[in-house]
Amino acid sequence: MVLSSTLARKDFKASIDLEDILEKRIVFWRKIYYREKDIRKPYPNLALHHKKHHGSAGYPINIMRPTFTLIDQSDPVYIRTYRMIVRGILDYSVSLMKILMKASGKSLGYRLVDNGDIRSIDDLVDIFFIQRIGLLDIVDESINVMRINLYECMSCYGTRYIGVSLCDFEAGVIEGVLERLYGKNTTIEKYCWGLGYHFCGFESYFE
Ligand SMILES: [Zn+2]
Incomplete structure (x- = not known):
């Protein structure tokens, strides 16, 4: 699979001023990040998730992501399909979901750099x-730690507090890509809709 990111961006630009929309949306979400980043939420707790919510209960599949729906009206349909799959995995095992999604994302991260897409x-x-x-x-791009936020995330946008972070696939992609680009690191998801925030925030710690 070869992704031509520059081409795809140009295609969008022809119809709408994509760069402008994205810039405004990032500013909007950044404000939410600054408002919420120092608020302490209950610590992630797998046991709580199992006991109170029984797997996927509380995991929404009908979601309208503002920016992506603006660009493509079919976005909620694709998100629903993806989340139907994730919901089934959550029902089976939350902890297995976390392990497998992270591994899956990481191998994709490696591949994207090895293929030359990134x-x-x-x-x-x-x-x-x-x-x-x-x-x-x-x-934030510091020497030992990198902070990356993710807004309107396909895996968790719109989820209420369920006691666990949900974006292990995304964390895996980031970890894998950063390992290839900069070196070995551990990437954790500190903020997530599943943890009661309104954005995802990853921290990558380099060895
Ligand atoms: Zn998340």
Whole structure:
């Protein structure tokens, strides 16, 4: 699979001013990040998730992501299909979902760099958008730690607090890509809709 991110971006630009929309949406979501980032939520708790919510209960499949629906009206249909799959996995085992999704994302991350689809962190932002994973926002690029936010995420947008983070696939992609680009790291999802926030926030710690 070869993704031509530049081409795809140009196609969109022909019909609507995509760059303008994306810029405004990122500003909108950043404000929510600054408002919520220091609010402490109950600590992630797998046991609580099992006891109170029985697998996928509370995991919404009918979601309208504002930015992606504006660009493509079919977005809720694709999201529903994807979430039908995830819901089934959550029903089976939340902890297995977390392990398998992370591994799946990581191998995709490796592949994207090895194939030449991703050559820089900016390509990662493009691919997350083109594949409709979500709006990626690089918040902080320090030497030892990198902070990356994800807005309108396909895996968790619209979920209420269920006591677990849900975006292990996305964390895996980021971890795999950053490993290939910069070196070994551990990427964790600190903020997530599933944890009661209104955005996803990943932190990558480099060895
Ligand atoms: Zn999330």
